Amino acid sequence: MASNGAVDSKTHKFNPHFTQAVINATGPKASPRVRQLTTSLIRHLHDFARENELTVDEWMAGVELMNEAGRMSDDRRNEGQLVCDIFGLESLVDEITYKLASDAADEPTATAILGPFWRKEAPLKSMGDTIVSGFDDKGDRTWMHGTVTDFLTGKPIEGAVLDVWHTAPNGLYEQQDPDQPDMNLRGRFTTGKDGKYNFYCLRPVPYPIPYDGPAGKILQALDRHPYRPAHIHFILTAPGYKPIITQIFDRNSKYIEDDAVFAVKDSLIVDFKPFQGDPKADFELPYDFKLATFEDAKKHSVAGTTEESAA
Template identity: 40%
Template sequence: MTQLNENVTLTQAANVQLLDQVIAAYARTDNERWNTLIESLLRHLHGFANEVELRPEEWWTAIDFLTRTGQACIGPRQEFILLSDALGLSSAIDNLNNVTMAGATESAVTGPFYAPHSPYIEHGGSIALAGEGETALIRGRVLDTEGTPIAGAELDIWHTSPNQLYAVQDHSQPEMNFRGKLRTREDGSYAFQTIKPIAYPVPVDGPVGQLLNKAGRHPMRPAHIHFIVSAEGYRSVTTQLFTRGDEFNDSDAVFGVKGSLLIDYQRNTDRSLAVDWLLDHDFVLAR
């Protein structure tokens, strides 16, 4: 054995022993789930460093990146959720934890721009408080997997303004712009008006923007509306409806698009409705 090979073997043996020590130091609580999580995390972290033979300057670059990601989390801005989204981790966790029951609406990631406490609106009311664009009436029913309408189901809705920003990102908008909740009527129906959403970029002025740039990825999300649909006795679903034909559906910056969530707006030809577009869509909840 050459001196170099012997040194590499000694280093590997030292790191195997080191990892055993570290795992033993952390994964010995009386909480089994914690022990499982921390042991696996340590094995993957150490395994990564060993596999790529991580250099000090690369480790420091990673520390600096994570430090700046934390520093970018100010007020409602959540750069870590955005990082998780942009790495596809949020969608992976969504897939793991939202096994779609046959016939039920599929889930999609929540994203970093959800805000609780949106105001309730009337059936047919508008969530557009400010902003210019093509108007849309979105309507349908919330059903169970047998097709029975669910009365009193709640829809919590949010999407970007036509200026490509959510109200939580943009203090020039009314706080509740393009946000609202409504409940289905006795026949399970819901309806609200808004401005048809357009594609928008995720924030690129922070570390995640630099990451996307480094990878040569664009920051765009295809046009979509976020929903959380819930009803007593049913599994609630956090999801998004994506406009079919959007140029970014195949390259969503956060890997959120699912085929079953592509929807078609129709040009409104009903003169009794003062909107440009109609979208008819039913949500289906499983028990």
């Protein structure tokens, strides 16, 4: 027994040949990457089971949670993803995949998780349009604007597509809420030669992630709250540039230190500024996005960085 009460996998009392037998079943035609991932997955799964002397009932409860998550998932909801999110897995994989992004000033915009609420084919909008088509009288109206630039040259990027989505003031995304118009608070904007963008949205609010499924059950068992700090989601794409999936977070939002899905990074925290002189907006939100070309992204891939802010 290890000091924490768990069984040490190296000295356990179970069949010592079993895990290797399962790994050895993999055939010669499996791709090297599939072989690597599944070998590692089998080792970790088996070590997890042995170290904790996992019982059949506990394992089956896990299977039932997984199956329930799958049954709840469709094109409007991804509960399997949400379960990963509350264990920090999406944020970690985001860090691993986009390790180029860091908090340094001369780096491209940091990334953050996609989350389960993005939808394909958000409405194409013109600069200066609003993405609000419902609840427009209930939220803090916000004018967001900025420039999309190349992080190295500082030059504006033409043809960058900014895909934006956020929750309504009731804390729900439109696909969760029958009272909102389809595609409310979503839109795609394409930059011109100046790389600039601007649009109207609402100031988002903190909201609980869906609590009626396996993720909610797990949070409850863990004595954890389900809230995310107020944030706006983006996907930035541009010809020749590495796409960025990210979120920006309202500095004054509750849960900014305590995101249920561990996505907050310092460089993504922004300030909503009271705004006067525009009858369509109560707040102004200036924010610039910096992209890296595929080539630069490869060249500048950070190695050895261990100083990023903890989630």
